[in-house]
Amino acid sequence: MATETMSEEEFRQDLVNNNLAEYIMDEYSKARKRLGTLLTSDLFRQMRLETKPFVQLFRALSGEIPVLYFTYHALKDPAAHTMSSLAILRQQSNTLTTSVNTSFSTFSFMMRTLDDIKNLYEVRPLILIDGTTEYKPQEDGPGMDLELTYVVICGIPKRIPILSVCRDVSFEYPGMKSGALHDINLHIRAGQLVVIVGENGSGKSTLIKLLSRMYDASEGTVLIDGLPIEEYRLSDLRDAMALLNQEHSIYPVSMSENIGLGYVACVTDTEMIRVAAEKGGATEVLEGLEDGLDTVLEPVRTARSFGLELPRHQILEDILDELEVQRDVSGGEKQRLVAARTFMRLHSPKIKLVAVDEPSSALDPRGELELFSRLRAERGGKTMIFVTHRFGHLTRHADLIVCMKNGTIVESGRHEELLALDGEYATLYNIQAQAFAPA
Numbered sequence: 464m465a466t467e468t469m470s471e472e473e474f475r476q477d478l479v480n481n482n483l484a485e486y487i488m489d490e491y492s493k494a495r496k497r498l499g500t501l502l503t504s505d506l507f508r509q510m511r512l513e514t515k516p517f518v519q520l521f522r523a524l525s526g527e528i529p530v531l532y533f534t535y536h537a538l539k540d541p542a543a544h545t546m547s548s549l550a551i552l553r554q555q556s557n558t559l560t561t562s563v564n565t566s567f568s569t570f571s572f573m574m575r576t577l578d579d580i581k582n583l584y585e586v587r588p589l590i591l592i593d594g595t596t597e598y599k600p601q602e603d604g605p606g607m608d609l610e611l612t613y614v615v616i617c618g619i620p621k622r623i624p625i626l627s628v629c630r631d632v633s634f635e636y637p638g639m640k641s642g643a644l645h646d647i648n649l650h651i652r653a654g655q656l657v658v659i660v661g662e663n664g665s666g667k668s669t670l671i672k673l674l675s676r677m678y679d680a681s682e683g684t685v686l687i688d689g690l691p692i693e694e695y696r697l698s699d700l701r702d703a704m705a706l707l708n709q710e711h712s713i714y715p716v717s718m719s720e721n722i723g724l725g726y727v728a729c730v731t732d733t734e735m736i737r738v739a740a741e742k743g744g745a746t747e748v749l750e751g752l753e754d755g756l757d758t759v760l761e762p763v764r765t766a767r768s769f770g771l772e773l774p775r776h777q778i779l780e781d782i783l784d785e786l787e788v789q790r791d792v793s794g795g796e797k798q799r800l801v802a803a804r805t806f807m808r809l810h811s812p813k814i815k816l817v818a819v820d821e822p823s824s825a826l827d828p829r830g831e832l833e834l835f836s837r838l839r840a841e842r843g844g845k846t847m848i849f850v851t852h853r854f855g856h857l858t859r860h861a862d863l864i865v866c867m868k869n870g871t872i873v874e875s876g877r878h879e880e881l882l883a884l885d886g887e888y889a890t891l892y893n894i895q896a897q898a899f900a901p902a
């Protein structure tokens with residue numbers, strides 16, 4: 464049930480980021496096999512199944528109604544009814560049963576189709592078409608080179624953008640009146656440490672989503688190591704990226720798996736998981752949990768009670784409470800656990816891009832400083848992109864700072880260069896710096 468739950472919308476982003484779909488499907492089918500024919504749907508759904516026989520009964524009887532009617536009259540007046548008329552009636556009844564059954568299934572099929580069409584229209588602009596080119600950079604080679612640009616390819620095989628005209632990239636979310644990004648032209652070189660700053664809603668997260676191919680640009684594209692991002696196999700790209708964002712999903716499985724799933728190939732390597740927990744600043748959180756790495760923080764509830772209201776039922780209620788205890792940790796502690804999952808992911812030699820989108824909103828100042836320092840320490844040759852509202856720890860180390868406003872890049876360069884410009888970056892920086900200036 465935990466793996467089934469993990470296929471739900473709330474975990475989508477994490478499953479995509481960590482390329483977990485195949486693993487979850489495998490685990491689910493193994494568990495399903497172990498369960499055999501045991502029903503796993505919840506009690507109330509099983510009870511609802513019991514109400515269906517009325518419909519089935521009606522469908523089964525509908526063809527018999529004419530025969531019953533005939534029998535009633537034949538009994539009253541046998542001379543007026545022949546065997547052949549009964550045979551014809553029987554045949555017609557069968558036809559009627561088939562028609563009733565067909566119209567029931569046609570109706571439910573039609574409803575399902577309408578639902579599918581509705582879903583299709585809702586998500587259509589967000590559908591990603593998988594590419595066919597393998598993305599397999601050298602494991603000890605440089606990080607990912609990313610360029611947001613508009614490529615026009617003239618009469619040359621699409622894979623090789625030899626003749627390219629650079630214009631700008633834009634993106635709009637479905638149903639949004641104005642675009643989230645416009646006039647974007649940006650080159651992030653392999654191995655650079657890039658920091659994206661800007662006020663709320665300026666498009667920072669959307670930019671990361673385009674760079675990591677969560678969405679495709681409405682106009683233009685992202686070139687990865689020189690090739691349009693759409694050309695590459697999505698699973699290869701996901702394997703080469705470690706993404707950490709603001710949402711922190713804790714999966715309904717043990718803490719050990721929660722961290723281990725950052726790098727599926729080593730999901731049972733407890734030593735590696737402990738190291739990742741340490742780097743994510745989660746060791747103390749785990750020590751505070753009764754069952755440590757085996758703790759399931761938010762288990763899927765499978766035990767249920769019904770009608771246990773009397774005082775003498777209390778003992779059963781107590782047992783029920785102990786079966787699946789929901790434990791809570793603070794927002795900051797959750798962020799540390801999720802950060803540990805990212806450090807686990809960084810054990811994979813395939814990672815070429817690390818994109819971190821404001822993961823420290825609930826962290827205390829020391830937690831934030833440690834998180835950023837440890838992430839930087841993992842840099843190697845990897846390309847690293849951070850989105851942040853806090854300037855202190857990161858911007859001074861950045862090779863490139865990208866400052867955004869109203870969906871576009873207004874300034875880019877290094878810290879000192881941008882301060883000298885005395886524009887948007889300097890304004891945002893000074894607001895924070897002033898708080899510490901002498902009165």
Ligand SMILES: Nc1ncnc2c1ncn2[C@@H]1O[C@H](COP(=O)(O)OP(=O)(O)OP(=O)(O)O)[C@@H](O)[C@H]1O
Pocket residue numbers: 636637639643661662663664665666667668669670
């Ligand atoms: N899923 C979505 N559907 C529709 N509009 C969206 C969606 N996500 C973001 N937007 C809109 O796109 C614009 C850019 O949002 P984005 O999240 O990229 O900004 P941001 O700079 O990361 O903001 P913040 O600092 O608050 O995290 C905003 O106007 C936002 O309301």
